[in-house]
Amino acid sequence: MVFGQEPPTLIQHRLSYSGRKFGFDVNRLRLPNGAEGEWECIRHPGGALCIPVTADGRLVLVEQYRFAVQGRLLEFPAGTVEHDEDPFQTIQREIQEETGYRAHKWQRLGQFFLAPGYSDEVIYAFLAQDLEKLTTPQQLDEDEDIQTVLMTPHDLEMAILNGEAVDAKSISSFFLAKRFLNF
Template structure:
């Protein structure tokens, strides 16, 4: 039988509040009655889009990631605005980052990126029926990306080369591999 594993919050101290994340330290009561602290990064959540062109290519973006001090190749993604429906965010981010609009945006799943210290939840969508938009929305003023359109095999090679090195894009590749395997049966 499963024990009660809940940790009850006794007190919260706000350490930092920024444009994207905030940091707090919670004092908690553990299931055995003892107390401890938890450092928690609060994030509004995000979307990630597996975008497939009519030519069956996957749309990726390459951008510099300061925490890693390098560029990474990733599926298009972006932060939820306060109170925004993730579907609206996905449609907006696809257009802003890639210049594409889509006929169909299908919700696949969601996952927590680092539940040991952060509450960020990424909602993953599949975008099909892509069309390049004439007057596409532009990137944020501090955002610079290169757009790539690759085959699944090329995406696998980018992962082997550690150019694709983040969880949401690895998830996308695994999803595409499973879909291909299911279709070949």
């Protein structure tokens, strides 16, 4: 992916907010096509996600409570890329913290924008194989409410097609992984 090839012209900076995980800007801009207006944008450092696959072909997912949707979503392990951290380091840490697994074989699946209409967040997706179940339990952050779930690829695909609560980054990454796995 090529980033930053057609930046808009900043006419007026109106508002900035910097939070714990991301920032928020409101700016008056002139777009490359000449249109002018005020746009809001969530500024995010990016996220890393992995699709962990067990030796018997099951997928390791997490069921996680998400306050914004007031419920639990089925997701692949993922986390925010920390300052000066490579996305691969992020996901190696997150898989262990969220699931209690470590992967010994990794493959980069690609990257994609999560919601480019209002955010610059990029998700870096990886395939994680040759899993080792660690003896230490999950190491969750205080605000994380996560349960590990094992599913077959078919069961996950049916959950997605039936409209069950699976998040977009997991659906997109599952699609990317299909070219490397036989499911």
